[in-house]
Amino acid sequence: MSKPRVAFFDFASCEGCQLEVINFETEFLDILGHIDIVQFREAMTECSWDIDISFIEGSITREQDEARLKKIRENSKLVIALGACACTGGVNAIRNHYPIDKVKEMVYGDKKDYFESTLARPIDTVIKVDGKIPGCPIDRFDFVKTVQSLLVGKGVPKHNYPVCWECRLNENECLLTLGQACLGPITQGGCRAIEPTWGSPCNGCRGFVDEANMKSAEEMLLKHGLTVNDLKNYKTIFNSFKKEGTNE
Numbered sequence: 001m002s003k004p005r006v007a008f009f010d011f012a013s014c015e016g017c018q019l020e021v022i023n024f025e026t027e028f029l030d031i032l033g034h035i036d037i038v039q040f041r042e043a044m045t046e047c048s049w050d051i052d053i054s055f056i057e058g059s060i061t062r063e064q065d066e067a068r069l070k071k072i073r074e075n076s077k078l079v080i081a082l083g084a085c086a087c088t089g090g091v092n093a094i095r096n097h098y099p100i101d102k103v104k105e106m107v108y109g110d111k112k113d114y115f116e117s118t119l120a121r122p123i124d125t126v127i128k129v130d131g132k133i134p135g136c137p138i139d140r141f142d143f144v145k146t147v148q149s150l151l152v153g154k155g156v157p158k159h160n161y162p163v164c165w166e167c168r169l170n171e172n173e174c175l176l177t178l179g180q181a182c183l184g185p186i187t188q189g190g191c192r193a194i195e196p197t198w199g200s201p202c203n204g205c206r207g208f209v210d211e212a213n214m215k216s217a218e219e220m221l222l223k224h225g226l227t228v229n230d231l232k233n234y235k236t237i238f239n240s241f242k243k244e245g246t247n248e
Helices: 016-022 026-032 065-074 084-088 091-097 100-114 140-151 163-169 214-223 228-238
Strands: 005-010 036-040 051-057 076-082 131-133
Touching (some): 005 016, 065 076, 076 140, 091 228, 131 140
Parallel strands (some): 005 036
16 A cells, blocks of 8 residues: 655745754654655655645745645645644735835835735635644644644644643643733644743744634733733734735
């Protein structure tokens, strides 16, 4: 029986999630025994378009990207969005709060007209995805569990519970009570609450839980001496994209 054929692709991103996969060391070596990697620009030069599972990192920022993304979809049995940029638009989507000409001028100066650039979008605005592994970067254990689940014919595990739940499991002191703006109450878990565990507030890189109670989050921030602006600033780092095409 042939092994599942796996590919990794990237669009507008830092490619940190793919590097995280390479850095998995023993975990990744275990996975390699059960799959064949047929495309992975970060690690190999060989290329095949006979793909069972494609992991795609990065947001879509140019119209010309859409054709390549659709080709990946057509040649893959499953497509998984890898990391915040592919799942929610990520940090790239901060540009969506400004006129695109101004953004291009800030980056390219008087050469701005040489480059095509549009709003930053998650990949599911262009193609159907079969699952998402959020985070910036992804969590190695979440990735390994996802691959294991896919290999036995199950879907991508969902973590529709807040980071606070994992904080409690780790017996962490709540950072809100320490005066830090933390999005743990509205951000989906699955990361083992790694940042709050090391004293850094959650910044929402895994996207929000379904029906996140923003009003309650604002009230909680105010209760602990923070401001609504703290919530807004943190909320837009990784979650600026609006599917309806509008921005706050």
